[in-house]
Amino acid sequence: MTSSDTSRIRSWADHMRADPYRSYLYAYPHKTAYRELEPSRPLSELWAQETAETYFLYMHIPFCGARCGFCNLFTLPDKRTSSHEQYVDALERQAREWDSFAGGKPFARFAIGGGTPTLLEPQQLERLFGIAEEVMGLDTRQASISVETSPETVTEARLRILHAHHVDRVSMGIQSFIEDESAAIYRPQKPLEVERALTLLKSEPFPILNLDLIYGLPGQTVATWLYSVERTLAYEPEEVFIYPLYTREQTIVKPEDIRRVGADLRMDCYLAARDRLREAGYIQHSMRRFAKPTVSSAKQLLPYGCQEDGMVGLGCGARSYTRELHYASRYAVDRQATASIIADYVAAERHDRADYGYQLNKAEQQRRFILKAILHTEGLELSSYVERFASQALEDYPDLHPLLENGFATKTEGILRLTDEGLAYSDAIGDWFISPEVKERMEGYVFV
Template sequence: MMEAHPLYMNKGEKDAEFLRDWKESLLAEPYRSYLYSYPHKTAYGELGSGIELSKLWSAEPAETFFLYMHIPFCGARCGFCNLFTLPDKRHSVHEQYVNALERQARQWTPYVGHKAFARFAIGGGTPTLLEPALLERLFHIASGIMGLDSQKASISVEASPETVTEERLRILKAHHVDRVSMGIQSFVETEAAAIYRPQHPLEVERALELLKLQRFPILNLDLIYGLPGQTIESWMYSLGRALSYEPEEIFLYPLYTREHTIVKPKDIKESSETDNRMAHYIAAREELLSRGYTQYSMRRFAKADASSVKSLLPYGCQEEGMVGLGCGARSYTRSVHYASRYGVSRSATASIIADYVAAERYDTADYGIILSIPEQQRRFILKAILHREGLELAAYEERFGSRVLDDFPELLLLTETGLAELDAMLLRLTDEGIAYSDAIGDWFISPEVRKQMEGYVLA
């Protein structure tokens, strides 16, 4: 493991050799982990006797909040998935869960209802797995209990092809949803089968036709590259099929194999003599840029005019002030991140969900992580540099009262190896740096957080 604070003082040939070795070591494992938040959830632990939410949220400085609801149910668990979700289609189970979510919302409103929600997202799992009446209830909980103004908030909902129906889409439309995100992963049936995803291309096409008829302002489609048996030709075929529906956004994910996922690293190696994920990424990136898409991160590509039609309330890109309702949802204040316990196996997720449904009170944070100032600084940096916009040096100094390169001089390794660019105002990854975002994110994890992650036992 590379040191987070390498010491190299001599100039000239020795430095050049050090930088070359450092970069080669960093890029040797481009797909170490997907760090979509910091600190990672496996760094969470018991918060002593718990923190009262009234105290936690009264001091939160964010001007507006982000409301998130987690629906931890899917029709089936895909072979690559390590999210907090349970394959369960039973309406009675879903109804008990939504009842608990409403109970939690009523208890949390006094703590978080004093500021407007700029964004609202329903994720999972598969929220559209819920029967229409329960799906409708989620919006009533958000607006009727939490105080969401659906005319001013950006609203996003995740879906899967088999759950897309005219009735469900009418509900989303009626509640002013402006972004629908659907995971497709592949248009090739054998590739979907290789990741244990029960999906047929005709089902995907049917869902896409219905979505386009509703004319949501933003349609996002997710695809995965590096699937077992996937070739560059089949990958580009799937991308082409997705582009034929002219989505406003496309997210491209490399296949990851993790602890407790069904697909294992050997499944990728046995399907191909070499790992072609970077070649797949480069080919797709070139195609998307040629089609007029702008790249905003390693994963996100969007049309330049892909924005909500609403006059939105401002919300900081750092995702502080995130109010996470439901089992598996995470909540972020500036200094504390908290959630329910995390599991992937069926027995673990079922047990955690059962405890959540049976609970009467949800007014303390008892599992999560308290962020020191250095960890808040690392989060601020990562949330900025892993996106095309980059890190505004003045914003960091205004927030923390110090200069980022004084606090983290190792960031200069990125600029000295061509992975980032630095000027008087901005630190931003280059195209090469964006391509290796996952390696850079993993490298920047603090030794303290990494130790907690390594000590975590996943159930």
């Protein structure tokens, strides 16, 4: 290695450490890289070619009580029962089309997300499970089932439905136990409401309770952040997810809202929570996910690898993944645009073609495979990469070497794995590894 190479790598590492919070890369390619597909693709053709042995079924419910200040998801504040009923009608129509190109493969996982699925009245929530089981053929005895909720929508009636359909994971966003911090992100949430919901969830426990928190909120300190962490630990959830606050295009909270209240404490908060959760016996699985060592479902689950594709998305806003094509409905954050997209979905007579998405060539499939592995503590098993792509990851992507040379990753026993410091800079690493082509499309995305 020449002195100029060493200098370049050091410069790269310094840049990574100076800007750890660039973007939250929860999927690759990101939805802002999706575009109109010309020509559109028949779903029967796409799924006939899918190689995954088991599938992941996802239902998206794009309604919530209010849009939080940090949220840029596809969701619409709408509590009207009539809107929800029309939407579930459309989701059922879409599900019934699936039978013509299903391929007979079972679902290993089922998740209902949003939005807030439990905003639906019990009758409509019950219908979602009926669609999954009776129309899509979901076997609840063999599938891991996860449902998202929010404190104000946790009721005995809704929990009875979840139990009746063998839900084994409930995930609830809390973000903060301090009312002023919740108000700073435009989240109308009272601590007593959070405590009520948690008490009810613990009285009728599920195998896995996951709680979400956000750090870096306007006005938050490390001490107040740790207060929320301690209140969370008091309920002994099986999983805890901690998220740094991001401000994105069209979110209500803006970068200046954070700068106005003082220094950026996100890394300090992350390190403090990481150490406290580890001390409490939680195992770190990624920058965000911490779980008890014994966390598991009581079911005999079907296998489904984290790097597999085969995700079937139902509902407006849901994404579907085959190995070569990711597709979805249009994406928006603006209320009027989101409402218009949902109205088009509800009115549509057919949902049998993919007309909006991203076609993954081999190089993008490789990047996706690597990213989904290295951003988790399990790491990238290099032999699995060879088995799938018939080439070597470190030869295909020499940009991975700086991770090793700067202490962000190690390579032991054939696994490339992030170090503690690498995990702390996961978001910067994920952003850095996006291909130039995908990044160009993301930067050129026009929000409607």
